[in-house]
Amino acid sequence: MIEKTDVIIIGAGPVGLFAIFELGLLNISCHVIDNLDKPGGQCAELYPEKPIYDIPSRVSITGQQLTDDLLAQAKPFKPVYHLNQQVEKIAKMESNEWLVETSLNNKIRAKCIVIAAGAGSFVPRKIPLENLDLIEEKNILYAVRNKSILEGKDILIAGGGDSALDWTNELSKIANVTLMHRRKEFRAAPDSVSKMLELEKDKKVSFLLGQIHNIEELKNNKIKVLVKNNDEIQSFEVDYLLPFFGLKMELGPIANWGLNLMENLIKVDTEKFETSVPSIFAIGDINTYPGKLKLILSGFHEAALMAQECFKYCFPDKKNVFRYTTSSKDLHKKLNSS
């Protein structure tokens, strides 16, 4: 089934969320796609607790508060969120609409695409060793999609955060798990940490102090992980290595859509914030133009101007009457009915 909307926003960070509002004011409906499991982008993923001081009228606001408020502000316009997925492909349809396909095989068509993807999508940080490609396909899992392949296997989990601890605890039920971290302190939920320490005491998981030094492929489908602790190197033979070193940002498939780029940023004009491809817009940290400042407030401004141009694509026969939110009856009706 192909879903239909007016505009597809790629990225549910602060600028993507505010774009829902600005488009909504002009009666333009939106679907929003994000690779993370929650809206908020960098604000929610990297610094939910850190205060931001340059949002107009907000003396100080945390990344999470800002996200929550933007979600509330966008809610009356009934956006549809598609989380945990990345846009893989875009194609122009005969109807002149865009057909967008996500990594979870969702298909959505729309008249415009708004890229508000910040520094790109969050993907797991990979091990910075060379010549890992072959092993990465077979023996290294940066995310667990199918637990059953791990049953009864020897597994080395690397990292000291929530993902590392949660998977250690979970997989200890079905596999032979060793958790490796550079220190015996963890930045994870206290519950998960105490559970792990209990499992270690009961000899249901092993803990290993050290860091990944090198990885070699073995003939028996296993890998040899060389683990370094201070200057000592030990080697471990395992079926799977699960590294959890947090997330990093990558431009991803957007780079292949034929948009004019400059150093991994998308070039736009400063009147409409449209890219080199008509009806595809780019707003927020992902775009570039002379004088660009990567500020949330700049992204908000870009969203408002982008919406004016989107209106022309969405309603080519209608006249766009400029209205302030203080006096828009239409808007007040929407806000009251939500």
Added chain:
Amino acid sequence: MKIRVIDRDGNKHELEGDSNSTLMEILRDADLDIEAACGGCCACATCHVYINDQWLEKISPKDDDEESMLDQAFDVKNTSRLSCQISLSDELDGIELEIAKD
């Protein structure tokens, strides 16, 4: 104020620092391929550097936040620091460091 840097390819650079900046800002603005994804609020580990031993003790020690973020870095050593957490001062004139792999 001079900052002496070895980049990921082993090339040496001498940068001009100032006491209003953090080490990360100087490295980033010199295009030394330091990602600094979070912009300097100690919320990622993409500005990881190794400080030359003899300079290490002149820098204020790392706090819990920085130590935790280093958990996301690879090949962490005793000399590892996140460069966004190092404020430059005249005392650090001539500091030597190496950018860690990413």
